[in-house]
Amino acid sequence: MPKKKKINVEPETPFHTLTVDQVAEYYSTNTLEGLTSEEATKRLTIYGSNELQGNGGVKWYKVLWRQLANALIVILLIATALSFATTDYAEGGVILFIVITNATIGFWQEYNAEQTMEALRNMSSPTAQVIRDEANVTIPNNQAVPGDILIFEDGDVIGADCRLFEVFNLETDEALLTGESLPVQKNLELIEMVDQPLGDRLNMVFASTTVVKGRAKGIITNTGMQTQIGRIATTLLEVDSNETTPLQKRLNKMAYFILLAAIILVIIVFAVHKFQYTNEVAIYAISVAIAIIPEGLVAVVTLTMAFGVRRMAEVKAIVRRLSSLESLGAVTNICSDKTGTLTQSKMVAVRMWLPSDGFYRITGTGFIPEGDIYRQGESKNNEFEMQEEQIPTGTGSDHFLRALQAASLCNMAELRRAQRPESSGEWCAIGDPTEIALQVLAYKAGMAKPDLLDQGFKLVAEFPFDSTVKRMSVLYQGPDSENGAGDYFIFLKGATERVIGCCTYWRDEDIERSLDGKEGTERETFEDLIVEKMNALAEKGLRVLTLAYRKFDPPPGVDLVHDLNRSEVESEMVFLALIGIYDPPRAESRPAVLECYDAGIRVHMLTGDHPSTAAAIAKEVAIIPDDCSITNNPLIMTAGQFDSMTDEAIDKLVELPRVVARCSPDTKVKMISALHRRNLFVAMTGDGVNDSPSLKAANVGIAMGQSGSDVAKQAADIVLTDDNFATIVHAVAEGRRIFANIQKFVQNLMSCNVAEIFVLIIGLAYKDDSGSAVFPMSAVQILFLNMITSSPPAMGLGLEPASEQNMQEPPRSAKQGLFSFEVIMDLLVYGCIQGLLSFAAFSIVIFVINDGSLGHDCNAGFSESCRTAFRARATAYACLTYLILAHTINSRSQRQSGWTPKALKSLKNNKVLWLSIVAGCILVFPVIYIPGLNHDVFKHSAISYEWGLVAAATVIFIAASEFYKWCKRRFMKPLTIASNSSLEMERMRTYMSQNDSMDIMKQ
Template sequence: MTQNIVDLQPEVPYHTYTISETEAHLKSNIIEGLTSEEAAVRIRLHGTNELKGSGGVLWYKVLWRQVANPLVVVLLIANILAFATKQFPEGGVILFIIIMNATIGFYQDFSAEQTMDALRNMSSPTSQVIRDESRIVIPNSQVVPGDIMIFEDGAVIGADCRLLEVFNLETDEALLTGESLPVMKTLDVIKNAEQSLGDRLNMVFASTTVVKGRAKGIVTTTGMGTQIGKIATTLMNVDTNELTPLQKRLNKMAYFIFVAAVVLVIVVFAVHKFHYSNEIAIYAISVAISMIPQGLVAIVTLTMAFGVSRMAKAKAIVRRLSSLESLGAVTNICSDKTGTLTQSKMVAVRMWLPDDGYYRMTGTGFAPAGDILRQGEPNDSNLHAQEERITPESSTEQLLRVFQASALCNMAELRRANHPETHGEWTAIGDPTEIALQVLAHKAGMPKPELVEDGFQLITEFPFDSAVKRMSVLYKAPSSNKKKDTEHLIFTKGATERILACCSHYRDGEAEIPFKEKSDAIHSDFVSTVMERVDHLAEQGLRVLSVSYRKFHPTPGTDLVHGLDRDDVESNLVFLGLIGIYDPPRAESLPAVMKCYEAGIRVHMLTGDHPSTAAAIAKEVAIIPADTDIKNSSMVMSADKFDAMSDDQIDALNELPRVVARCSPNTKVKMIAALHRRNLFAAMTGDGVNDSPSLKAANVGIAMGQSGSDVAKQAADIVLTDDNFATIVEAIAEGRRMFFNIQKFVQHLMSGNIATILVLVVSLAIKDKQQDSVFPLSAAAILFMNLCYSSPPAIGLGLEPASETNMTEPPRTSKQGLFSFEVLMDMFVYGIAMAVLSFVPFILVLFVFENGELGYKCNVTYSEICDGVFRARATCYATLTFLILSHAINCRDIRQSGWQWSRLKTAQQNKTLWLAIVIGAMILFPVIYVPGLNKNVFKHEGISYEWGLVFGMLFIYTAFVETYKFVKRRTMA
């Protein structure tokens, strides 16, 4: 099929065009859609289907964030003060640090923003279109004029379209028109070219929502050419600067530290009796700066962006950063069954009809190859004898109606590809359950296209609704009575108990019999008989649907499209039979559930299936034990029973049910509320429009990316692109890894800062001949240490792979937050230990090896009398540097040794950390030995024997840490 590019005019009044005129104008094909090649050409011509000027990542805003914060302000003040007092070396170092900090922060922040922006776009609403003769799902941004778009209940419409097919379609256009009521759509041509938007009933518009029904349309305009693009370029209101609760806590911590830094400045001046000098001022500012973990916010952003990227590769798209923090605390997962725990590759394998008993169907997949074999009732001697193969010619009227209901009460499409490279493979479009029924109809020789050709014409449809759990269609059918031209038939399918509630008769051969009329054993209580058969099929893990029909005699003058009441249509139906559909569990579901149990996470299955079906699958994937008696176990409960319980009754249960069957959206909300009352942290999966409340109520809402509606995706925190339960478990593991990594580098930064502060403050007591404090570290050294020895290893800790116990420990509680008692205790213990072990060499060199020669003005310039001070200062600097670098290895695990082999062998997985440590150690030597740089900038002198003290302190610190962790493992739970 070849097509030509058309130069579209945005103001073309497509509502005045017929369907064929629209198709011709846009040079499209309403059956086959565009080709991929044609779509690629059109997207280059018309651009992507996006609103322009909606923001994106603006580099200057990211750069401003690096400057406009109190931490950088302190550095700027110090820089101005240094140059004003002609302390040019210190001023140069501070300026270099400001530029480097801003550069690194900008790069990290800008990269993180771009990553998050790209990932948010990945989870933006999608569209179903027909391309290359197949229905596919594409991002809205890739929709082009001429695409054939398909709309279903809950979809967010991706572009302005002229409707081609309509079945009870209603859309919410309040965004455009302000009209709060849904708008019923038609295909009628509207003559008035100036008709208002709200009255263009044959059009649908971008960003509006389908609230009912389904339809097809041809895309007329995209991007800024749409109606929403003309009047609202600010609709894309995703806040790319949204702060998570963790970031807010860290910001509060930064402000607290800022106040503490100001107090330290006052302390430094107070020790010097508020005597002002350039050196004291610079030192005071440097002490204040050493209190501030300058790269903290940037490292948090980088760690989160890295975690989000990893999750995207694992097919979990993060829509809200706050969900990353929540994932690590999840205690319960409430999961759907179909497509999440199972493969969603359904095939109809069994049937039961009241007059014939059981049938067995062979064949798998979408290909309509296989047989339909009659077996009979369990007490029928033919059941285990030769099975009878059913052909179209041997089908009874009972079977014909079942196959008609399967084919016609069904929106799925079964196609055989015409492309040579596909070798004529069968493909399917639609809901997996409906595909299974459509394949069954094809096997029976009654495919939907042939029935339509024979005269079956769809008049109206009542789509599947999770509240009523059934779907009905009204067809005009060729009459079985030769005296009449046509007759009307209603076909209904759905959950068995909901279908039986609408039925008054059942089909027995050629007769339609009231439920209570016959007296033989099989028919004396027909409803009980049917439910026994349902249980029998469900216990085999089959999803059981019931089908029914009735002849419909409309009152003359009735509007059959819009004038029918659903309750009237779905009444006095004739029960036809049961169809059992098998959906095998995913191979990865069982290991994923077992991993949840190892991690202290409980899994609940909330499904619309029959209790026996749900329980059978739950046993296969280990949600409930294999020997569970579902009739007497509280682990399996129907939604009717669960919904009828009061909150007090639910709270009195020893354990919430693991399986809730025949579940409605309200049941999910009730389950989340019950979990919250038990102070549990819940993740909830969902795919439908009605799942939005439960997705929002859950601590982490997880939408299905393939089968989920756009409304559900927008309500969710995370979108699974593969609809796989195992992906949820991977996401939780990533959430745990990220949280603990943040805890690791916060501990590393803060304990290093505490050590530096203690060394600087305690040393104020050491006075020279002029009664000025002898500084153990120069201002430049303090600043350089923060930049080169603290932040890079912290970045490496943020990228640390998960520990072996990541998914074998229970979820963290509210008491085990980022700043838990143990973490705070560790910060001060490690900080004090590093401070003592750094200050001791300073004292030894100064008072033991250099005979206490303190000189004067040794904080300003080098002289022979200051040689001992300069060597002691270099020794203190080297010791503290090595302790901070080695402390990064210590922080890899809060209780286990960072030097254990299982940790060390992961060096290849975290080269960033080891590279930061090695480079940090190498940078130390120029600071101490390069002439001019050492004495003039860092106030150091080259050292020799002092290295023995440095490495001795490093050995003592390592031994202390290992002893401390050993005691913690023995004494702390």
């Protein structure tokens, strides 16, 4: 038993009693610039990885036990024991050697696979947002070091112990450490008591706790085993690496079926010999049992799955659950978010509308705050005026400046130039992409947040963005005036329909006009105007945000930090402006969506954006036809429309909506349930903490690795490291390739076993001079064919690249196992043809070329009377060897010929396959011609003219295989779907012309 490694936990430093400056000095860090990459690397060496020690890892003895505790291996061990019991030591030794070799290969492959999965689990562990080299970067959490500046927000799992220095309404769940069920509200106040309980250390946050509300920044004080969670536990819960996947369950069932079949075959052998036990009968029974077992299957499956996981990582998809690797090939529908997945997540403010001034156009791209602002005036028929007036920086109407002030201050994003020489003064940004876009706009207008703060604006309180209310507000105190302290202002931004409900006034130049006047129609008229202008922006593919503000008179004695009520603060607001922000689609999104249609996969966009914005982007990426109308379109719905429908009404829809706007977490779950009721297989993307229910409800949950919260990543099956929709399509293609390859090599291996059984069972009819059955093939020959001849090519089949039809075939049924009707038919047909040809060659050598005498006791060893039997056995062995290798080329495709010049040329793309075929062809000769090895071990002898039979059998097999494939192509249903992207677009247009959303709602 290995001795446990002692974990060194250093005495605790009371960082909660130190000021922020003292902690920064202690770790030689800067709260604005963070550490440099070089310094972080040095500290990683000093402090070690930010992870708990003793987390299990890969146990070699468990992997080895899984190789031995296998029904197939047990049969071979029984055969070994029986061989030694019957004094057939050569055969018993060979079988034992094969068992050890098989276990070694399986152990090596699976051990490597386990290490791969362990590495990938580490890659998919929670990430950390830190400031390094003056820029916000995302790193694996285990790379965080003391002194790093850690940034976290709602939904994040905190990766290390931190001393807080910037807090905005932060509340954390510390039940893991303290048992306290209620969230803890944090602050920056210094704590003097050294031994203060953990639950009362309000200026600290701790590793593995969760942010319930707000956002903050902190200096990492402890990592790994030095954290509070590390002091309590010495190990993390080990991720279950022994998860039984659907594929493994199917293989286990197959093993039990094979075991049952082996028992039946053994009974048949003894029944033919009238249940009279002799060594020869026992050995023959062992040979038959060995013949039905695909000994190399475990190693081949392990190699294929390990290679598949690596391939997925190469295409930037981290597999967290092995079962999802198999599930991807069955995906029929993909429900995708828009921002960052289909688009670039580089928001740019390009339009603005003010009630008093009309439309403005903003130029410039990215994080660079360089560009001009032009006033365009009002729009006519939603077309913007081309006569423009440039607005000089820092000027404009009071209404215009107040709107830009709101955009700048109701904003947590930071924008600054990097000071590092290698960055050449490049602009960098930290924060949400939408807020960065607004901050860039404010810079262009001369209203940069740092300048406003320098002028005297002070942040008092913040109500962060909440997905349930879809807005954010801040309370600021303005600069001091000659009359005393500055006025208080509340600035609000968010979704238009959520902000307009908070407004009771609108700004008309310098006049604030009421929306709730005596006539009672002012609000309705104004809201109609807002909807018109919002649609003018949204139909251009812009995401529309709304700004509002009001002066605030705090009630006497009210704590402005803790006693404010959000609903009261966000009321009686003054409407300021609409901001149109553009997030351009990724260049690869449209081709990826069209590829989905070619593969029989339908794509749905579920987004929080306005319907017009969502529809405009959906058109650009081909989710809906680009020539369809946005209004009264049954393929476009809001979450309100969709949620208001009963399950029965949804099930009556011919088509589920392709675009659902203003989506909530519950809407996503409802969409998944609707798809499941139609027996469809769903992949769902998500990034927020609220997406966890839908990620778990989907058949395959896909989280965003860059923008996704840690909670979403933990709930997902797959994590995309590049947040790109095209990567999902690559992952689906890889899932299809893996499943197809598994079917290929399982069919290939089982065909070999069927051929061997065919030969052995019919061979029972051939008796020697003493009346005993003569083996057409010896047990060692069978083992050599199963392990050495057929297993390496089968591994090559597992590594086959995807076929050209991979993404032109319909998704396989989720209930479809490995053994579809066609696969079973293939293995029986190919197996019987191979067996028939081999047995025919065996028979021709005995009865046609020779006199039909089989000698005496030829199963035990060589004698002159057994020369014919030994030559016939060698012929059958050589024949079956080349048929198996030829069938490997057949198995590369179920329907297409493997012997065309193009197909043979493509073999060079799979070195493992063609090298294993060449090696298999060469290995026949030493096995047949080396003296001693041929007579004493393999129980056959050298052959000469019999090679003509081997060549003839190979040619006949290839011809029969080609004819069989031609019949399948001619009479069976095509594998490729009769649909493509053009037909899918036309089908959607037809559906839209026959239905409209009003009719749907009436239903």
